[in-house]
Amino acid sequence: MNGLCRNLLNPPFSHIYIEENIIDHPNTVKIMSHFPKSRQVIIKHYKDIFNRSRQNYPLQKQSQNLILAEKRPPFVYKGSPLCQNFGNARFFYANAAINCVYDCEYCYLQGMYPSANIVVFVNLEDIFNDVGKLLKNDPVYLCISYDTDLLALEGFLGYCEKWMEFAEFYPNLTVELRTKSANWNSLEKLAPRENVILAWTLSCEHVWEKYEHGAPSPMQRINCIDKALAKGFQTRLCFDPVIYIKGWEEEYGRLVETIFSKLPAGKIKDVSTGSFRIPCAYLKNMRKNKPYSSIINYPFMAENNVYVYPPGLSDKLNLYMHDILKKHIPEEKIFVWK
Numbered sequence: 361m362n363g364l365c366r367n368l369l370n371p372p373f374s375h376i377y378i379e380e381n382i383i384d385h386p387n388t389v390k391i392m393s394h395f396p397k398s399r400q401v402i403i404k405h406y407k408d409i410f411n412r413s414r415q416n417y418p419l420q421k422q423s424q425n426l427i428l429a430e431k432r433p434p435f436v437y438k439g440s441p442l443c444q445n446f447g448n449a450r451f452f453y454a455n456a457a458i459n460c461v462y463d464c465e466y467c468y469l470q471g472m473y474p475s476a477n478i479v480v481f482v483n484l485e486d487i488f489n490d491v492g493k494l495l496k497n498d499p500v501y502l503c504i505s506y507d508t509d510l511l512a513l514e515g516f517l518g519y520c521e522k523w524m525e526f527a528e529f530y531p532n533l534t535v536e537l538r539t540k541s542a543n544w545n546s547l548e549k550l551a552p553r554e555n556v557i558l559a560w561t562l563s564c565e566h567v568w569e570k571y572e573h574g575a576p577s578p579m580q581r582i583n584c585i586d587k588a589l590a591k592g593f594q595t596r597l598c599f600d601p602v603i604y605i606k607g608w609e610e611e612y613g614r615l616v617e618t619i620f621s622k623l624p625a626g627k628i629k630d631v632s633t634g635s636f637r638i639p640c641a642y643l644k645n646m647r648k649n650k651p652y653s654s655i656i657n658y659p660f661m662a663e664n665n666v667y668v669y670p671p672g673l674s675d676k677l678n679l680y681m682h683d684i685l686k687k688h689i690p691e692e693k694i695f696v697w698k
């Protein structure tokens with residue numbers, strides 16, 4: 361999109377759609393206080409807007425609106441086998457928000473949802489209740505920032521803080537907050553909790569520059585991680601997805617070397633890595649939205665309804681990452697997706 365077209369678009373969150381039944385919810389009121397100039401549109405159900413047919417996803421992404429809604433059951437989902445469970449048998453995820461302010465070309469969200477607008481479910485207490493029930497008998501490992509980037513939204517949302525406060529009451533709950541954000545301003549106000557893991561996705565310079573539109577640079581993320589480690593946050597590094605690009609070995613090698621020249625390896629909880637994979641149905645939509653993107657138009661191979669790199673290539677990527685990571689991190693702390 362050229363600069364002129366961009367200027368003609370509304371600024372982000374120029375319109376905020378609010379379900380009529382949650383208009384007085386405290387989280388709605390708090391979120392709205394951050395956007396006094398936005399136009400409010402009252403709606404019956406968020407899907408009336410979010411699931412409309414013939415939406416222009418790329419255009420919406422350039423000028424995202426916000427939808428405030430009530431989360432209806434299910435409040436918590438079983439973790440996908442495509443995601444790393446870090447050895448946790450009871451692996452779940454919750455999505456108190458959908459969609460992201462960043463625009464990574466390989467992001468599965470653009471294949472999963474018909475709209476690029478951001479949905480925030482304001483009734484976080486209902487998700488908490490459900491997680492509380494799950495915790496009655498056995499420990500739970502819960503990822504809270506898969507379908508969005510909660511830390512990037514923290515300035516107006518405050519959900520990272522609320523999850524941390526919630527986790528404090530449940531020692532048998534482990535929360536993972538996945539992010540590409542470098543939003544230290546929000547993090548520095550929060551107290552680290554033993555059972556809350558801040559998990560940064562790290563990408564090599566080339567992938568960030570070409571394909572992670574709007575996301576903080578690798579160095580900005582590393583600097584934020586450095587501060588998080590110094591403050592005592594449980595911190596995870598995720599080299600996932602690893603993308604096959606020209607010169608990938610040098611790119612990822614440089615990334616890992618840079619990281620461990622800046623960060624104290626001994627303070628890192630663990631690391632994960634995994635080559636790019638995506639459900640077939642999602643990739644079809646993603647290619648429709650981004651026909652120009654070389655990384656998602658790669659000739660992947662379908663295996664059990666999942667597109668992966670051709671045989672041998674995924675293993676090569678994973679093996680290489682494992683090899684360069686084990687120079688810095690004990691092997692038992694390295695999780696490779698298979």
Ligand code: SF4
Pocket residue numbers: 459460461462463464466467468469506507508509539540575
């Ligand atoms: S940061 Fe994550 S959730 Fe956001 S666009 Fe990129 S891949 Fe998707």
